[in-house]
Amino acid sequence: MKKLHFLEVEGNTKGFYTFLGLFGLISVIGMLAAYYMEHNGHWVTGMNNQIIWGTPHVFAIFLIVAASGALNVASISSVFAKTAYKPLARLSGMLALALLSGGLMVLLLDLGRPDRLIVAMTKFNFVSIFTWNIFLYTGFMGIVGIYLWTMMDRPYNNLTKKAGMAAFIWRLVLTTGTGSIFGFLIAREAYDSALLAPMFIIMSFSFGLAFFMLVLIGSYKYTQRDLGDYIVNRLKNLLGVFVAAVLYFVLVYHVTNLYSADHRGITAFILTDGGIYTFLFWVVQIVLGSLVPLGLLYGPTGNNRTMIGLASVLIIIGGMAQLYVIIIGGQAYPMHLFPGMEVSSSFYDGVVASYSPSLPEVLLGLGGFGVTLLLVTVAVAALKFLPASLADAVADPHSK
Numbered sequence: 073m074k075k076l077h078f079l080e081v082e083g084n085t086k087g088f089y090t091f092l093g094l095f096g097l098i099s100v101i102g103m104l105a106a107y108y109m110e111h112n113g114h115w116v117t118g119m120n121n122q123i124i125w126g127t128p129h130v131f132a133i134f135l136i137v138a139a140s141g142a143l144n145v146a147s148i149s150s151v152f153a154k155t156a157y158k159p160l161a162r163l164s165g166m167l168a169l170a171l172l173s174g175g176l177m178v179l180l181l182d183l184g185r186p187d188r189l190i191v192a193m194t195k196f197n198f199v200s201i202f203t204w205n206i207f208l209y210t211g212f213m214g215i216v217g218i219y220l221w222t223m224m225d226r227p228y229n230n231l232t233k234k235a236g237m238a239a240f241i242w243r244l245v246l247t248t249g250t251g252s253i254f255g256f257l258i259a260r261e262a263y264d265s266a267l268l269a270p271m272f273i274i275m276s277f278s279f280g281l282a283f284f285m286l287v288l289i290g291s292y293k294y295t296q297r298d299l300g301d302y303i304v305n306r307l308k309n310l311l312g313v314f315v316a317a318v319l320y321f322v323l324v325y326h327v328t329n330l331y332s333a334d335h336r337g338i339t340a341f342i343l344t345d346g347g348i349y350t351f352l353f354w355v356v357q358i359v360l361g362s363l364v365p366l367g368l369l370y371g372p373t374g375n376n377r378t379m380i381g382l383a384s385v386l387i388i389i390g391g392m393a394q395l396y397v398i399i400i401g402g403q404a405y406p407m408h409l410f411p412g413m414e415v416s417s418s419f420y421d422g423v424v425a426s427y428s429p430s431l432p433e434v435l436l437g438l439g440g441f442g443v444t445l446l447l448v449t450v451a452v453a454a455l456k457f458l459p460a461s462l463a464d465a466v467a468d469p470h471s472k
Contacts, residue, residue: 076159076466078456081295088453091294095446102439105432106181117433122425123403128182130395131437134279135175135444136209136250137272138391140243141280141314143168143216145307146223147243150236156306159467160288162457165220165239167287167448169213171280174444176209178437201253208246215239224456247273254398261338262402267328271321275391278314282387285311287448289381291458300464301375308380312369315387319362322394338405341424342397349401352393361390400427 081088109116119126146164149157157164180186196203219235222228251272254263285307292299326343329335342353365383373379404425452458459466 077460078162078458079460080454080456081291081452081458083453087294088449091449092446095442095449098442099439099446102178102436102442103181105435105439109432109436110181110185116430118428118430119433120425120427123400123427125399125403126182126427127396127400127429127433128178128436130392130399131440132175132178132182133250133399134388134392134395135171135178135440137247137276137395138279138283139168139171139175139212139276140247140250140273141276141278142171142284143239143243144277144280145284146219147236147240150233151240156303156467159459159462160284160303162220162223163288163291163452164284165216165223166451166455166457167284168243168280169216169220170444170447170451171283172209172212173447174440174442177443178440181436181439201249201256205246205249205253208242208249212239212242212246215242243276244273247276254402260402260405261335261408262342262398262405264335265325265329267321267325268398271318271325274314274317274321275394278311278318278387279391281307281311281314282384282391285384286381286388289377291452292462295458297458298461298463298466300462300467302464302468303462304377304380305375308369308374308383311384311387312366315362315365315369318394319358322358334408337408338402341405342401346401346405349397349404352401353397356393357390357397360386361393362387365390403427 117126143164145157146161146168148154149161149164180189183189192202193206196206198204215235215238219232219239222232222235248269251269254260255265255268257263288307289299289304291297326339329339342349344350346353365386368374368379368383368386404427406423406425
């Protein structure tokens with residue numbers, strides 16, 4: 073590989089201020105939505121006593137999971153010594169931090185009492201996975217920050233492999249912890265599965281790389297820098313593998329649940345008679361979010377940048393649908409309180425819970441995306457995260 077030259081994005085341009093204003097506006101709207109919900113109470117949302125994790129949690133978990141996956145490009149470079157990905161390692165680490173920041177912002181503002189975070193950070197219940205996640209999130213920030221420092225400060229480049237290994241292990245543990253939030257909740261039939269932890273890991277690979285592809289292609293297009301087919305094709309082929317792997321885990325998850333008598337009810341609910349959840353699963357998650365992107369990535373349009381970008385967008389939409397089905401669909405299905413008995417009461421026992429996302433919830437979730445992209449916009453203008461060129465003559469080690 074030729075010698076790389078990293079260069080900041082020109083910050084004093086119309087395009088830069090346009091993106092800065094757009095993502096800043098989305099972020100502010102999200103924060104105003106959070107203020108509206110906190111000021112008026114959560115009755116203005118679609119949440120209720122049955123659905124206590126709403127749409128903002130879907131956005132937050134997506135961004136947190138994608139943060140782990142976005143770091144995958146850097147991990148492939150330093151941990152697995154694939155030099156083709158080395159030019160992208162800095163952007164990969166920075167995007168991981170930005171995604172986690174956006175996800176945690178949504179998670180914090182969705183609590184209703186953000187000031188109570190001080191209690192969560194000073195009073196620990198170590199039998200709770202939520203307590204462990206506080207350490208996992210802050211540890212991820214610190215380790216990836218050190219990882220970036222070793223990459224960007226030449227005297228410490230010899231420590232990059234060790235820092236990369238630490239970041240690789242930590243992000244696997246982080247995503248396992250996120251999946252375990254649901255896997256440990258045995259009271260909910262949709263969550264009670266050890267498969268959720270590894271499934272969240274492979275979901276992170278898919279979601280994070282799709283987001284990375286959009287940022288990479290968009291950054292080089294709007295800064296008028298060269299981005300060769302070599303890098304793009306390697307990444308899009310890897311993305312297709314991750315999408316197929318997610319499909320495999322989804323298949324195993326549902327087949328396993330069908331085999332267990334305790335979980336056949338929730339599986340039938342999601343797959344056949346769950347209304348909006350069944351629609352989201354088959355149409356959005358499976359068809360639009362998985363099969364169509366695989367066709368775009370590996371079909372005749374596989375070398376078209378626009379189609380690769382469209383596939384990445386569809387993967388993100390499909391991922392959001394998948395988390396919506398897992399998080400909200402899992403809460404909507406009634407808990408099995410008395411096996412073999414029909415349950416009904418004035419507290420909606422035995423009834424599928426109703427939930428409709430409210431506008432403030434959606435705006436808060438979109439605000440997380442705004443914060444993420446705002447941080448990326450500022451970062452690429454402030455520090456040298458992007459190579460000046462990723463043309464094939466520079467990035468392709470086999471180029472003459």
